[in-house]
Amino acid sequence: MKALAARRHHRLAPVVLLLLALLTTGGIYAALAPSTANAETVSTADIETGKKLFQANCATCHGANAEGTDGVPSLVGVGAAAVDFQVSTGRMPMQMSGPQAQAKPRQFGDEDTAALAAYVASLGAGPAIPTDDQVDAAQGDAANGMALFRTNCAMCHNAVGAGGALSEGKFAPSLWETSERNIYQAMLTGPQSMPVFNDANITPDEKRDIVAFLVEQREGSAGGNALGSLGPVSEGLWAFAIGLGLLIGAAVWIGAKSS
Template sequence: MAQSERHRSIVDALSQKRRHPFAFMGLLLVGLLLTGGLYAAATTVNQVQGSNVADGYSAEQVEEGERLFVANCATCHGMNAEGTPEGPPSLVGVGAASVDFQVGTGRMPMQMSGPQARATDPVFNDEQIAQLAAYVASLGAGPAVPDEEWLDTDQGDPARGGELFRINCAMCHNAAGAGGALTGGAYAPSLQGVEGRYIYEAMRTGPQRMPVFNEANIPPSDTRDIITYLETLDEQGSPGGFSLGSLGPVSEGLLIWTLGLALIIAAMVWLTSRSS
């Protein structure tokens, strides 16, 4: 009987607490705490997602870049930029520099299939290119668009840049940066008149047949020296007269052989006409 009375008193106490005027306020407080906790968790998730935005870009640029990508690039590169085994490669991890180079020089979107993409007038404006670069950069870490510090040719050394260029680049682009033929119908494009930013990005990303020169191979300061050397060549022009495409002894030898043969034939015709 005593236990029954004790149990009844406990039930009555709990019942009174449920009917207490502050019981509703307690339930409301618990609800608010739960809601706040869920909101904080959702905010944390959004912050983690937002951390994929590369330095120098905004979440809005990433969002707009994704829209542009889906509308113009996903047909070839896939909806998630994962590429296809038999087609265009994955863009995950290529970085903003690759997009800025390929799209900024008009190589992408590719106008026609072939051994390699050709430089043409860009399809997108600077703002759209930056948005596409921001989206691709958010997919994975990769080379970034260079800072202006490494494009300032006033700080570069053209003599050292020429030495580095002849060691690392001249075998394909020739010593004057005029370009040259490669195997399989590909070619090393001319670097004459090319913007320094694109030269820097090409060295870091290795487009087409070009090897990748990362910062461990050629530091940013050395890359700036190479850009300074090429800019110096553009400013000097061809002090010796006709450049003949700046292709070196091949074009020069062909010209001398052709002119020499023409002079010999002319001399033979003249001598024959004199003897008759």
Template sequence: MKALAARRHHPMALLVILLLALVATGGLYAALQPSTAQAEAYTQDDIDAGQQLFLANCATCHGRNAEGLTDLEGETLGPSLIGVGAAAVDFQVGTGRMPMQASGPQAARKPPQMTEEQTRQLAAYVASLGPGPAVPADEYLDASQGDPTRGGEIFRINCAMCHNAAGAGGALTRGKYAPPVVGVDPKHVYEAMETGPQNMPVFSDSNLSAEDKRDVIAYLEAIDETGSPGGISLGSLGPVTEGLYAWTIILTLLLSCAVWLGAKAK
């Protein structure tokens, strides 16, 4: 009993207890954290080829080491890419937003300038510079495994205020805009949520799990397949557009009737 009591009050006992608590906390965190959607790993050849592509196409704005550049007045020419991850590169380059065609408040979508293999190599190089969101695995892009009803609820809560409930997009401030998201490649939809491009907030796995993002993709694909049951969609921009069309048609008919009645009276 005396030996046991002596060990209980040993100076190292508190340190051992703290270490055990830290190990237990780390294990629980690793076990309970949301599932990730990381795709395949990259080889050194991919990284080397991506570095050459980066130096030839991206270093002018982002710096030779992707550290970012500013002009003499302190304006940002290109932000640092260290830690943005492969998903950000795959989205920006895969949708043609990068390299930018011209400077402006927002990079516009256009036909991509790089092939899928070049985009993959460039993403591999940027991913090697620091940890960041990875390109999602195919299983999290399969809309058939998602729940469009639940995805619609998530979309309306988190996305509809900018992209509207039909995913048709909308205007923002200072010449910026939320682009349409219906008909977009599921991989790019997932990567946009994961990385938060342009003015979009970041929805990491701690905000929306990989399964949540898949449900949103299922909802957007359901909208795309359903189309507009009511006929012409008028851009799916809501009551303002619908009211404008209605008043234009009604006023045109009224004016036409007035002109016809006046001509008939003569």
């Protein structure tokens, strides 16, 4: 300690201090910053495969280096999560232009999707694909998830995620068939008309709560057939179609009974 004190006026002391300070901030940042790069180690081979797939299937619209073209977004910095969401739900590659890209049977298998994601992630840092733990509905709190869903999601996706209309033919899709991972990724990356809910806005735990709430909805309604969970319009339609239909049928039957 004495030796340290003796050298504190050494002319190199400020430089050493500065280096130490930089090292500490850098270290803390590295430890605490959200891991933007893909957590899994990706091999350069993957990236190379991904690049080839990209150039064959995506570059027509997104540009040879994913820099984007007129009206087509750049993919630099969108992250692996965005690629995985778009490709694994079949939205990309897009089949036809329209108000929005629609989910369809996926065109790439898991391996190719992962390679594409690795390639795009290598272009610039972005949200990584969530881990299985992050999207595990069993660990989430459905009650909190519902409260969050009601405030942040229900105005477009309907109270229980049955989907809803947006302007000019766009729509918020139903979430009942969507995988937990895709739900999480959608919140993280905000595809198409959807806003981004980053980790500061809705924390990873809260995102898991929302996933838990949506998974709970798949169990159906305690009251019987959920009728699409679309609310009073579908209830009214069924009241006429089934209820009044049966009752008028019954009235005709009773009326036809010989008096």
